[in-house]
Amino acid sequence: MSQLKLKSENIKVFYKDFQALYDVNMDIEENRVTALIGPSGCGKSTFLRTINRLNELIEGTRTEGQIYLDERPIYEKDRDVVELRKKVGMVFQKPSVFPMSIYENVAYGPRIHGIKDRNRLSEIVERSLKAANLWNEISDRLNSPAARLSGGQQQRLVIARVLAVEPEVILMDEPASALDPISTSRLEDLIAELKKNYTIVIVTHNMQQAARISDYTGFFLNGQLVEFSCTDELFVNPRDKRTEDYITGRFG
Amino acid sequence: MLTNNTREKFIKAFFWLAGLIIVTILFIIIAYIAIKGVSAISLDFIFEAPRRAGKEGGIWTTIVSTVYLTLVSLIIAVPLGVGSAIHLEEYAPRRSWFANLVNLTAETLAGIPSIVFGLFGFVFFVIFLQMGWSIISGSLTMAIMILPTITRTAQEAILAVPAEYRENSLALGASKWQTISRVVLPSAVPGIITGIILSIGRAVGETAALILTAGSSLGMPEGLLDPARTMSVHLYILAMEGISMDRAFGTAFLIIGLIVIINYLANLSLRRMSYVNRQI
Ligand SMILES: Nc1ncnc2c1ncn2[C@@H]1O[C@H](COP(=O)(O)OP(=O)(O)O)[C@@H](O)[C@H]1O
Ligand SMILES: [Mg+2]
Numbered sequence: 001m002s003q004l005k006l007k008s009e010n011i012k013v014f015y016k017d018f019q020a021l022y023d024v025n026m027d028i029e030e031n032r033v034t035a036l037i038g039p040s041g042c043g044k045s046t047f048l049r050t051i052n053r054l055n056e057l058i059e060g061t062r063t064e065g066q067i068y069l070d071e072r073p074i075y076e077k078d079r080d081v082v083e084l085r086k087k088v089g090m091v092f093q094k095p096s097v098f099p100m101s102i103y104e105n106v107a108y109g110p111r112i113h114g115i116k117d118r119n120r121l122s123e124i125v126e127r128s129l130k131a132a133n134l135w136n137e138i139s140d141r142l143n144s145p146a147a148r149l150s151g152g153q154q155q156r157l158v159i160a161r162v163l164a165v166e167p168e169v170i171l172m173d174e175p176a177s178a179l180d181p182i183s184t185s186r187l188e189d190l191i192a193e194l195k196k197n198y199t200i201v202i203v204t205h206n207m208q209q210a211a212r213i214s215d216y217t218g219f220f221l222n223g224q225l226v227e228f229s230c231t232d233e234l235f236v237n238p239r240d241k242r243t244e245d246y247i248t249g250r251f252g
Numbered sequence: 253m254l255t256n257n258t259r260e261k262f263i264k265a266f267f268w269l270a271g272l273i274i275v276t277i278l279f280i281i282i283a284y285i286a287i288k289g290v291s292a293i294s295l296d297f298i299f300e301a302p303r304r305a306g307k308e309g310g311i312w313t314t315i316v317s318t319v320y321l322t323l324v325s326l327i328i329a330v331p332l333g334v335g336s337a338i339h340l341e342e343y344a345p346r347r348s349w350f351a352n353l354v355n356l357t358a359e360t361l362a363g364i365p366s367i368v369f370g371l372f373g374f375v376f377f378v379i380f381l382q383m384g385w386s387i388i389s390g391s392l393t394m395a396i397m398i399l400p401t402i403t404r405t406a407q408e409a410i411l412a413v414p415a416e417y418r419e420n421s422l423a424l425g426a427s428k429w430q431t432i433s434r435v436v437l438p439s440a441v442p443g444i445i446t447g448i449i450l451s452i453g454r455a456v457g458e459t460a461a462l463i464l465t466a467g468s469s470l471g472m473p474e475g476l477l478d479p480a481r482t483m484s485v486h487l488y489i490l491a492m493e494g495i496s497m498d499r500a501f502g503t504a505f506l507i508i509g510l511i512v513i514i515n516y517l518a519n520l521s522l523r524r525m526s527y528v529n530r531q532i
Contacts, residue, residue, distance in 0.1 A: 054423055059345070085425040092423075096416035099439050109424045112434070158420070165424055 004071075005030040006051065007241065009063035013046050013055060014184070020046045023065070024225045026218060027239045033200045035190060035210035038220035038246070044203040047220070048171050053081055053203065054089040060110060086113065089162035090171040094178055095154035097146035097161075102129075102138055105146045105157055109165035124164050132160035133190050152183025163189065163194075170194065172202040176209065188213050207247055211235050219243045284492075285504050290504025302470045306486060306495050311503055313472045317387070317480035318510065320473060321466060322455045324391035325398060326448065332395070333402030334444060340403075341410040342432055354403075362400035369397045370461025378465055384481040385467025394458065398451035405450070409443020410436060449518045456511060459488045483507050488511045 006028035013021040021043045028034050036044045049055045050063055068075045074084055098105050106125040115121055125142070129135040130174065136154040138149070146157055155175060162170060172191075176184040191200060191213050204210050210217050211231060218228040219240075227234060229242045238244040277418050300310030336354055344351035373393030383389045423432040437444075459482075467479035468489060481489075483503055490500040 019528065052423060054419065057419070057422065082425045085423055090423040093418065094416060094418065096414065096420050098417060098420070098435055107424075108421070108434070111426065112426045112430050161420075161424065 002032060003030040004028070005069070006201075007071075008047075008050075008089040009068070009205040011047065011050055011063065011067065012014075012045070013050060013064075014062040015058070018062040020223050021050075022223045026225060026228055028199065028201060029216070030199050031195055031197070032215040033195050033202060033213055034204045034213035034216045034218065035209050036201065036220060037205065037207060040205060042220040043223040044220050045173050046092075048173055048201060048203055049227075051171055052085050052090055052168070054090065087167055088169045088171060089153070089165055089167035091158055091162060091173065091175045091189040095151060095158045097149070097154050097157055100146060101143045102146045102149070102157060103142040106132055106160050106164050109161060113165065125160075128160040129157075131163050131194070132156045133158055133186065133193075150183075152179050152186065155179060155183070155187060159164045159190065159194075159211050167198065168200065169199045172200065174205065176202050176204070176206070205227075207235070219246060221246070269508060276441045282508065284333045285501055285508065286332060288498070289501035289503075289505030292496075292498040293505060297499075297502055298506065302486075305493075306447065306470065307492055311499075311506065313470055314481050314483045314486040314503070315506070315510070317456050317466075317473055318482040321387055321390050321394065321462070321480060321482055322452055324387060324476070325394035325455050328391060328395035329399050329402050329451065330446065333399050333447070335405035337403050337410055338432060338437075339451040341407055342428070342436070358400040358403045361396070362404070366397055366458055366461045367464075369393055370464040372396075373461065378450065383477065385465065385469070386477045387466060387473050387480050388476040389502075390466025390480065390482075391463050391476075393461055394455045397458070397461065398454055401451050401454070402444075402447045405447025406440065406444045409446075410438035412443065445518055445521065449515055452518075453511060456482070456514075457484055457509060458482075459484045461514055463488075482531065483510070 004027055006026075008024055008026040008028075008221075011021055011024040012019065024043075024047055026034075036047065038044055046055065051067060051069075053063075053073075055061045055063060063075060065075075069084070069087065073079070098108060100108070103125055106128050107121045109122055110124050115124070123236075126135065128140075129138070134153060137153065138251055146154065149157060157177075158169075176187050179187065188209065191202070193198060202210075202214065214231045216228065217231045217234045219226045219234065219238075227240045228237060229239070234243065235247055238247060286342050295436075298315070299311045301313050302311060303309035340351050344354075347488070370393060373389055373396075376416055377383045377389035377392050378385060383392075417435045417439065418431055421435045426434070462482055462485055466482070466485075468481045469479035470481055470483055471478070472485075473480040484507060487500050487503040487507065490496055490503065
């Protein structure tokens with residue numbers, strides 16, 4: 001049994017009048033991959049974005065309940081969101097590199113968190129790109145525009161950019177949905193390596209992918225967490241009829 | 253009946269013709285000014301101060317005045333315009349009364365003829381604030397005139413920056429201002445520069461409003477409170493008062509030259525600053 005990293009307690013999210021999540025309770029363990037699956041529109045992204053408080057950027061959003069990161073509540077009046085987002089990095093569905101060089105993209109996070117020393121920045125950039133399995137491909141053109149990279153490389157660059165901030169948790173929202181099969185399998189390898197040092201929560205609508213890469217899986221339906229358990233168990237022995245219907249492809 | 257294909261061809265030919273006509277007109281105007289103006293132009297014409305109301309000597313003081321006045325206008329208008337664009341696009345809640353008011357004001361200002369601004373500048377800056385006919389009165393008036401253009405183009409440029417950039421930056425722990433200053437604004441720079449180029453064109457070409465606010469003195473302006481005559485004002489007076497048509501054309505030719513140089517420099521900096529953007 002590994003350490004508890006994140007704990008979600010009765011999380012409810014409202015977009016204006018519309019309730020997108022109903023009392024989600026989930027325990028997320030350290031150095032494990034937790035996958036969130038379910039048909040689109042059922043609240044997976046919304047839940048992911050409660051963990052780094054990104055939902056509050058959308059006007060009219062309200063979150064109730066609590067999430068604990070290392071037993072500290074994150075929905076607290078004087079909780080520093082910057083510090084939270086430093087600890088909880090996020091990789092979005094569409095790789096979105098900034099219109100800067102490869103180097104500047106990775107150095108962006110450390111820079112905004114106050115690191116100015118060139119040598120230290122270069123060190124961080126190199127270490128992060130290596131950790132994201134991108135270094136070997138691009139080490140000779142760090143100063144060329146990041147937008148010139150292929151889609152798969154861009155997604156790994158985005159991951160390197162997140163790693164450069166030295167987070168503890170990495171949230172991934174369908175990170176492979178825009179990638180070709182080869183890039184996807186490289187990404188899955190990378191996730192397997194990253195989990196040694198990070199806690200990963202990943203949304204995917206690809207059930208095979210969830211089964212391959214995750215230790216725990218949560219099944220969402222219509223804003224509810226229907227079932228949450230060990231990945232092997234959930235796919236082999238679903239407790240809930242709706243989970244069974246979903247994983248056997250009867251809907252969704 | 254025409255077949256679809258021939259009709260398409262006619263339509264295509266029409267648009268091609270429209271393009272050709274525009275190019276021809278522009279070419280004729282520029283060629284005419286060049287032919288008439290080039291005889292007046294010499295190094296002395298460019299670099300000497302005017303004598304005898306411009307009948308003799310060159311136009312150097314008016315070139316300096318033009319650049320001076322345009323620069324001061326931009327120094328005033330760009331921070332204000334870009335600043336209000338940032339407020340409107342990044343901070344103001346959608347459809348807040350203040351955002352609506354700023355938008356409406358910018359739109360209205362854009363539609364007001366320049367002579368009205370000139371009159372206001374004359375009454376307010378020149379007389380009421382006792383700045384007299386001066387670079388500063390002229391620049392403040394010009395700044396108000398170009399503010400809507402700068403605000404609008406900056407707004408559009410900021411709006412065009414993908415929302416994902418902002419989300420990614422914030423998710424990395426950046427503050428709102430860090431996100432705006434390090435990701436949003438650099439991406440918006442090309443659009444902002446377009447607005448600045450348009451504004452420079454307007455400032456360089458303005459006459460009536462500047463006669464009312466900066467005056468028409470031919471002396472070399474040495475400070476913000478000195479009066480000044482820009483090239484366009486000089487051209488107007490040369491032609492209007494029958495001083496010298498050749499010299500009016502010479503001045504016109506140099507105005508075009510100045511605009512070309514400014515646009516070239518702006519484009520150059522645009523390319524520098526956005527080299528990464530344009531790879532996408
Ligand atoms: N910004 C928003 N404003 C209003 N409703 C939203 C917003 N984002 C998501 N929703 C709604 O919340 C529900 C859950 O969305 P989401 O979390 O994106 O689902 P998923 O990631 O599982 O596809 C959907 O019904 C969606 O329409
Ligand atoms: Mg989603």
